Amino acid sequence: VEPTRWLDDEEQAAWRQLVAVILKLPAALERQLQRDAGLSHFEYWVMALLSEAPARTLRMSDLAGQANASLSRLSHVVSRLERHHRVTRRPDPGDARITLATLTDEGFEVVAVAAPGHVAAVRRLVFGGLDRGEVADLERVCAAILGSLDPAPSTEQRSARTRSVSD
Amino acid sequence: VEPTRWLDDEEQAAWRQLVAVILKLPAALERQLQRDAGLSHFEYWVMALLSEAPARTLRMSDLAGQANASLSRLSHVVSRLERHHRVTRRPDPGDARITLATLTDEGFEVVAVAAPGHVAAVRRLVFGGLDRGEVADLERVCAAILGSLDPAPSTEQRSARTRSVSD
């Protein structure tokens, strides 16, 4: 087998580590949230994003964008959350094509209860072994990768970050 | 909501980026392999690992370890691969509890054909935006995270790496 061009040794080593992280980290977070709060990581993430939004409400499209998910995936998950009375959906009064998703009080409670344990897990699993410099490295490298990953640097989702139920 | 202790700003920023990478990178790789080779990323990874092994053969347990997967998950995937005549399974002659998985010639062909495109995608999506220093950072940080992730620093899977059909 002699392909176009391989990865060099450094890249190969880095790649193996990245793949391992991508395989194991999500699984670990999933287990923690499932065990301690009965939530999937994605459910938690969606509710956390809503909890930060004005009026705890977001358009499905915006929510999908902020959650890095397809509209389809989001819709399935929100259906589930709605079934559990954690989120409600209703058409936008101004443009009926748009659906607004709102976190209920009950939903907020669920995230609020789940948050401390999840944050602790993230601190332990991700940041536990990193010093300040490595945290900065992590952010820089991830940002660079995301740059290559998103062909469209169009819609900037930069905005004042409010601390709330998340992360 | 006032939990035990939050992430500081730097950690929070890094965490958001990491989550985005974890959400998007696997999806992107999956799409590429599915589209160009009809393989899932995990299937590719499993076959690539077998292609490097002596006699293209590995015990299911070892394969699961190297692939960072549960034995159950691996078993399902290998069943699928076996159905497509890409892998064969047989009990170990010495200890019949053990199952040996072997990559077939046909399976090797499949990986060999898929590899160049996949490597190119990895180069483009992951390393395209990184300079040498950032590649090193990436490896360091991932290694550190894996350290926190694996409670057991027991079994060292360090061994001479052979370049083959992978990465």
Added chain:
DNA sequence: AAAGATTGACACGTCAATCTTA
């Protein structure tokens, strides 16, 4: 009883098709 592995049920993600409003 323990190790190695497999299986089946269930939950989730993806894709393509569909529906509704603009």
Added chain:
DNA sequence: TAAGATTGACGTGTCAATCTTT
């Protein structure tokens, strides 16, 4: 016709239960 969103079918992953060999 396009934008926003939903749905259903299908493949895959996970968990617990199971099976076989030691």
